[in-house]
Amino acid sequence: MALLQIAEPGQSSEPHQHRVAIGIDLGTTHSLVAAVRSGEAKVLQDEQDRVLLPSIVHYAQQPNQIQYGDDAKSFLLTDPQNTIVSVKRFMGRSKADIKFQHPYTLLGSDHEMPTFQTTAGEKTPVEISADILNQLRIRAEKTLEHPLNGAVITVPAYFDEAQRQATRDAAELAGLKVLRLLNEPTAAAVAYGLDKDSNLAIDQNYVIYDLGGGTFDVSVLRFSQGVFEVLATGGHTALGGDDLDRLIVKWLKEQLQIEELNNEQYANFILSAKTAKEKLSDDHTINISLEKKEITLDRATFESIIQTALDRTIHVCKRVLRDAKLTIDDIQNVVLVGGSTRSYAVQQAVAEVFQQEPLCTINPDEVVAIGAAITANQLVGNSKDGSLLLDVTPLSLGLETMGGLVERLVSRNTAIPVARRQEFTTYKDGQTAMLIHVVQGERDLVEHCRSLGRFVLHDIPPMTAGQARIEVTFQVDADGLLSVSAKETTSGVQAKIDIKPSYGLSDKDMERLLVEGFQHAEEDKNLRHLQETKVEAKRELEALTQALTVDSDLLNQSQKENLDHAQQHLAKTLETTDIKDIEQAIETLKLHSDEFAALRMNRHIDKALSGTKLDDWSNSSSE
Numbered sequence: 001m002a003l004l005q006i007a008e009p010g011q012s013s014e015p016h017q018h019r020v021a022i023g024i025d026l027g028t029t030h031s032l033v034a035a036v037r038s039g040e041a042k043v044l045q046d047e048q049d050r051v052l053l054p055s056i057v058h059y060a061q062q063p064n065q066i067q068y069g070d071d072a073k074s075f076l077l078t079d080p081q082n083t084i085v086s087v088k089r090f091m092g093r094s095k096a097d098i099k100f101q102h103p104y105t106l107l108g109s110d111h112e113m114p115t116f117q118t119t120a121g122e123k124t125p126v127e128i129s130a131d132i133l134n135q136l137r138i139r140a141e142k143t144l145e146h147p148l149n150g151a152v153i154t155v156p157a158y159f160d161e162a163q164r165q166a167t168r169d170a171a172e173l174a175g176l177k178v179l180r181l182l183n184e185p186t187a188a189a190v191a192y193g194l195d196k197d198s199n200l201a202i203d204q205n206y207v208i209y210d211l212g213g214g215t216f217d218v219s220v221l222r223f224s225q226g227v228f229e230v231l232a233t234g235g236h237t238a239l240g241g242d243d244l245d246r247l248i249v250k251w252l253k254e255q256l257q258i259e260e261l262n263n264e265q266y267a268n269f270i271l272s273a274k275t276a277k278e279k280l281s282d283d284h285t286i287n288i289s290l291e292k293k294e295i296t297l298d299r300a301t302f303e304s305i306i307q308t309a310l311d312r313t314i315h316v317c318k319r320v321l322r323d324a325k326l327t328i329d330d331i332q333n334v335v336l337v338g339g340s341t342r343s344y345a346v347q348q349a350v351a352e353v354f355q356q357e358p359l360c361t362i363n364p365d366e367v368v369a370i371g372a373a374i375t376a377n378q379l380v381g382n383s384k385d386g387s388l389l390l391d392v393t394p395l396s397l398g399l400e401t402m403g404g405l406v407e408r409l410v411s412r413n414t415a416i417p418v419a420r421r422q423e424f425t426t427y428k429d430g431q432t433a434m435l436i437h438v439v440q441g442e443r444d445l446v447e448h449c450r451s452l453g454r455f456v457l458h459d460i461p462p463m464t465a466g467q468a469r470i471e472v473t474f475q476v477d478a479d480g481l482l483s484v485s486a487k488e489t490t491s492g493v494q495a496k497i498d499i500k501p502s503y504g505l506s507d508k509d510m511e512r513l514l515v516e517g518f519q520h521a522e523e524d525k526n527l528r529h530l531q532e533t534k535v536e537a538k539r540e541l542e543a544l545t546q547a548l549t550v551d552s553d554l555l556n557q558s559q560k561e562n563l564d565h566a567q568q569h570l571a572k573t574l575e576t577t578d579i580k581d582i583e584q585a586i587e588t589l590k591l592h593s594d595e596f597a598a599l600r601m602n603r604h605i606d607k608a609l610s611g612t613k614l615d616d617w618s619n620s621s622s623e
Contacts, residue, residue, distance in 0.1 A: 020146045021179060021380040023187070023372025024136055024153045026129065026167065028088040028214025028240060030339065031055050032366065033136040034373035035144060036382065041191070041373040043366050044143045052365060053139075055213075057131050058083045059120035066120065068135050080267045081105065082118045086242055087132075089214050090114060090125040091170075092163030100246065103263035113166070129170035137174055145535045150179040152376040154368050156215040157183040158235040160395060160440055161452050164480055179379045180478055185210050185219035186230055187371030188337045191362055193223060204332045205231075207321075209350055209358065210368075211313065212338035214240040218317050220324040220331075232323035232413045234316045241277070241340035244306045248273035248297075251305045252288065255295050265291075277302070281342050303345040310349045317353060323413055334358040339365050393418070397452075397474055397482060400437035402427055404446045409474045412442060416476045423489075424470045430462040434470060438484050438497070455497040457486045530579050537574055537586055541567060544593055547600060554599040563592045 022035045022044075030052040034043045043051045050070065058072035059082045067075065075083040080103040090098065096110035106114040107122060116123045133153075140148060153171050155164055164181055171178045185208035192206075203222050210217040217235035249269045253261070261269060272288050276297055279286045285298040321327065334350060336358045341347065350358050362370065377383050393416055398408035401424070409420040426434065434457045441449030460468055469489040476482050487494035544567065555563065570585040 019149045019380040019382055020144050021150045021152070021373075021376035021382075022136075022140045022144075022148060023182075023369050023374070023376045024133065024151055024171075024176075025184070025187075025369035025372060026088065026133060026153055026155075026170075027055055027212055027368075028086050028242065029055055030213065030365065031132055031136060032369045033140050034366070034369040035140060036373050036377040037144075041370045041377070043369055044139055046139055047142075053132070053135060054085075055087065055132055056083060056085045057087075057128055059118040059123065061119050063120070066131075068131065076271065077264065077267050080263050082120075084116060084118075084123070084128050086214050087125050087128045089242070091129060092160065092166040093125075101261075101266060103266065126166050126170045126173065129167070130173035133171055133174035133176060137176055145538075148176070149380050150177040150376060152180050152182050152187075152372040152379065153178060154182050154184045154187045154372050156210075156212075156235060157185050157217040157219055157233040158215070158395075159480075160450060161480075161482055162450075168481070179376055181480060182372055182375055183217070183219070183230070183233065183480075184212070184215075184368045185217050185233065185337065186221070187368045187375065188335055189219070189221045189223075189230075189371065190374050191367045191371035192335055192359070205324075205326060205330050207317065207331050207334045207354065208337060209313075209317070209334055209341065210235075210337040211340040211346060212240050213340065214242050216240055216313055216316070218313070218320050220320055220326060229415070230413075231326070232320045234320040234323070236312065236316070239309060239312060240338070241274075243309055244277060244340065244343075245270055245273040247305050247309060248276060248302070251301075252290060252295060256291055256293060258291070277343060281344050299344065303348075306345060310346065314349060314353050328354055331356075335367075336360045337364050337367055393476055393480065395440050395450075396442055397438070397440055397476070398449075399472065399484075400439060400446045406439055406441070406444055406446055406449055409472070410476060414476075416480060417478050419473060419475045421471055421473045424472055425466050426460065426463065426468045426470075427465060429465045431465065431468070432460045432462055433458050434460060434486070436472065436484065436486050436495070436497075438482070452482070453484075453497055455484075455486075455495055457488065457493065457495045459491070459493045460488050461491050526579070530577060530582075533579060533582055533586075534574055537570060537582060540586065540589065540593075541570060544589075544596075547596070551596075551600050551603065554603060555596060559592070559595070563589075563596060566592050 020035065022033050023041075024033050025031060032043055032052055034041055036042075045051055046053070053069040054073060056069060056072040056076070058067040058075040058079065060066055072083055076085065084104070089100075090113070093113060094111050095106055095108050095114040098106065098114060105117040107117055108114050113125060116125075116128070137148070137151075151171065153167060153176075155167050159167070167181060168178055188208050188210065189206065206221050206223065208217070208219045208221060210219075215235065216239040217233065219233040220231045222229045222231055249266075252269055252273065253259070269290065272290055276286055276288055280297070280299050280302050283299075285296060288295045288297060331354060334354045334356060336347065336350065341350075341358075341360070341364050347358060374383070393410055393412060393414050396408045396412045397410040398406045401407045407422070409422055410418060424434075435454060436457060437446070437454045438452045439446055439449040440452050443449050457470065460470070471487045471489055473485045473487075474482065475484075481498075483496065483498045485494060485496040544563075552560065566585075566589040570582075570589050573581050573585040576582070
């Protein structure tokens with residue numbers, strides 16, 4: 001029989017983790033996953049020790065030829081139509097919202113989330129995001145060697161209901177149990193909160209400036225006695241490093257006197273722009289080779305090129321400060337988040353507006369994932385540090401009243417989760433139904449706001465106009481997802497809707513994906529069994545190796561050779577995907593390891609009894 005081993009404190013190569021949760025930063029240009037291991041939040045690497053997974057998927061006709069991340073990068077130039085990059089920009093957006101240049105063939109109506117036409121078939125942004133999330137899930141399961149109990153996934157603070165729901169759909173499609181959707185700036189605050197003394201007598205106010213690949217968020221947070229409170233937030237879902245690249249491309253076209261670029265040229269220009277932007281963080285001048293010409297770009301020119309985008313971010317910063325009722329003097333520190341903040345021009349602009357050097361002590365690429373991992377660890381009950389996180393709604397929520405006006409029930413920057421109730425009445429005599437139109441935005445007219453959904457409250461008792469009392473309740477959960485209910489107070493009739501806008505995964509797509517899930521259920525079950533078996537076999541080999549370093553002298557030469565051969569055979573078999581061969585190799589190893597385990601047990605029993613006389617046992621018995 002094999003012995004179960006308990007390691008010395010701090011010496012186990014795989015500390016026991018009974019409940020494992022992960023944090024995922026699903027980024028526009030790069031994504032990554034982190035987890036709390038041995039009390040510390042760390043980002044998880046792939047087999048090539050890479051932390052960042054480029055958010056790129058290249059689709060081929062054969063499923064086993066689909067490439068992800070770095071492996072898909074090379075196809076950006078050779079097959080851009082089937083290489084999807086920055087899919088986060090398409091999440092929860094209608095086709096009419098997509099106004100920037102791209103090489104893709106988009107299908108669907110202007111009022112629906114677009115579908116990509118690829119050689120592998122039609123792919124929605126939700127499916128593509130699910131493919132990226134699935135790669136991160138696989139990485140986490142391989143690294144942690146433990147079933148996942150859930151995941152916290154970050155989203156830009158300014159993501160609306162449609163974009164949040166699309167993100168949740170993608171996560172569930174990837175096989176992840178979503179514990180919570182967490183705003184990216186809030187995740188950064190959680191990460192930095194580990195190094196702060198939350199018991200200070202004076203409250204600490206921080207600005208989280210998050211300029212990622214495709215989105216920009218700025219949040220004002222207050223740290224006070226263990227409570228992380230978001231005072232205000234704002235941003236753009238279409239402003240980030242990608243936009244800085246496009247501004248550089250526009251400048252390059254002007255220098256080369258080119259009006260239009262084909263898809264291959266555009267891909268070349270974008271890659272050159274990204275490289276130039278990154279190099280100018282360290283160098284003052286660089287040369288760009290395009291169209292058989294050399295173009296010189298210096299840091300001053302680069303700053304002037306992107307100034308319009310930086311001005312937009314600074315404008316948002318000032319507005320959010322006003323919303324928080326704070327001045328620049330009230331801000332203790334500014335935290336930089338997102339790969340685009342590595343740019344010297346961005347850091348300089350932030351330093352000038354806030355009159356202080358911004359903080360960047362945690363890798364800006366990793367800080368969001370680390371904060372998400374810490375939150376996930378708390379949500380599954382592993383952490384009892386007593387900290388509390390109060391998030392806020394990014395946009396106001398309300399409903400349409402007569403005249404196309406918006407009545408706000410939940411104002412922007414309201415702490416969530418939250419519930420708000422308000423009474424409404426009928427417009428006409430004898431009215432027996434009421435259309436509830438839910439909208440999101442800051443404007444007073446419905447036509448200027450985002451429509452989230454509609455539902456009808458039927459069977460209202462006919463009364464004189466103004467006599468009926470309709471109680472409408474808005475509930476926003478910790479993910480920022482909304483449900484709305486309406487109830488006529490005298491009769492008790494009611495109706496309810498969980499807001500899932502049309503830009504999310506369509507019922508047709510959901511049905512198709514569910515069918516595919518059933519079709520591949522047996523295959524998925526077998527793959528899971530294979531992975532679990534491999535994990536158990538690796539643990540068996542590790543335990544046996546540790547035992548041999550201590551008690552190998554118990555075995556004769558023949559026994560050692562047999563055990564060594566069985567170990568090598570199992571290790572080699574683990575490189576295959578044949579579950580029967582692996583199980584057979586495990587059984588073969590156990591035939592030899594059980595004999596070794598028995599010899600070890602006898603030795604330790606003899607050692608425990610050494611020096612003990614028979615009289616000792618007799619005396620002990622008589623007592």
